Amino acid sequence: QQQVKQSPQSLIVQKGGISIINCAYENTAFDYFPWYQQFPGKGPALLIAIRPDVSEKKEGRFTISFNKSAKQFSLHIMDSQPGDSATYFCAARGSSGYALNFGKGTSLLVTP
Amino acid sequence: SQTIHQWPATLVQPVGSPLSLECTVEGTSNPNLYWYRQAAGRGLQLLFYSVGIGQISSEVPQNLSASRPQDRQFILSSKKLLLSDSGFYLCAWSGQGNEKLFFGSGTQLSVL
Numbered sequence: 001q002q003q004v005k006q007s008p009q010s011l012i013v014q015k016g017g018i019s020i021i022n023c024a025y026e027n028t029a030f031d032y033f034p035w036y037q038q039f040p041g042k043g044p045a046l047l048i049a050i051r052p053d054v055s056e057k058k059e060g061r062f063t064i065s066f067n068k069s070a071k072q073f074s075l076h077i078m079d080s081q082p083g084d085s086a087t088y089f090c091a092a093r094g095s096s097g098y099a100l101n102f103g104k105g106t107s108l109l110v111t112p
Numbered sequence: 113s114q115t116i117h118q119w120p121a122t123l124v125q126p127v128g129s130p131l132s133l134e135c136t137v138e139g140t141s142n143p144n145l146y147w148y149r150q151a152a153g154r155g156l157q158l159l160f161y162s163v164g165i166g167q168i169s170s171e172v173p174q175n176l177s178a179s180r181p182q183d184r185q186f187i188l189s190s191k192k193l194l195l196s197d198s199g200f201y202l203c204a205w206s207g208q209g210n211e212k213l214f215f216g217s218g219t220q221l222s223v224l
Contacts, residue, residue, distance in 0.1 A: 006155075032211045034211070034212075034213075036215075041217075041218070041220075042217055042218065043118075043202050043204070043215030043216050043217050043218050044156070044202075044215050045215065046212055046213065046214070049211070049212075089155065089156060093211055098144055098161055098163065098169075099146060099158045099161050099171070100156075100158075100211075100213055101158075102155045102156040103155055104154060104155035105155050105156075
């Protein structure tokens with residue numbers, strides 16, 4: 001079953017706007033939550049990651065917000081640019097696991 | 113620096129034919145290695161992972177197999193391809209005890 005649920009499936013944002021992608025998980029053993037960015041025909045690349053001991057992490061225009069009690073985390077892209085148009089995946093992993101559990105992805109289109 | 117090589121980039125194979133996809137990692141030793149498959153709307157599905165030479169864990173029973181004949185070489189194989197094997201196959205690696213996952217550029221497999 002899908003251990004990480006991601007929404008929305010697709011998103012259209014105007015240039016300069018804020019893109020928000022949400023993920024939810026059930027397994028409380030998860031302790032590592034990365035976001036990956038994938039451009040067409042390429043492999044995903046790590047964008048930003050967070051651990052549950054903090055509620056927010058910011059790197060440039062990208063911010064992860066984490067709500068441990070709700071078992072939810074989200075990616076915010078501030079001042080979205082056309083170059084941000086890509087597919088974004090959230091993921092989660094427990095300390096005893098080897099592999100990441102990925103969401104189904106969000107296709108983001110930033111219009112000029 | 114570490115790099116991951118995956119080939120071929122695209123492959124068209126008839127149903128019933130064999131498959132061999134190869135992945136190699138440079139610049140690190142004893143990596144964890146992974147094969148993922150990406151299908152439209154289904155996100156990234158973990159197929160196999162390996163924590164050492166000759167050690168393979170299968171996440172999804174299917175028509176595929178994996179092998180790790182050398183420390184930094186990971187091979188995905190099939191004796192007879194099915195139409196349902198079509199997809200984008202991604203090799204990835206992570207360091208021992210490191211959650212960060214690094215993906216190759218992928219192979220687009222079309223089974224006709």
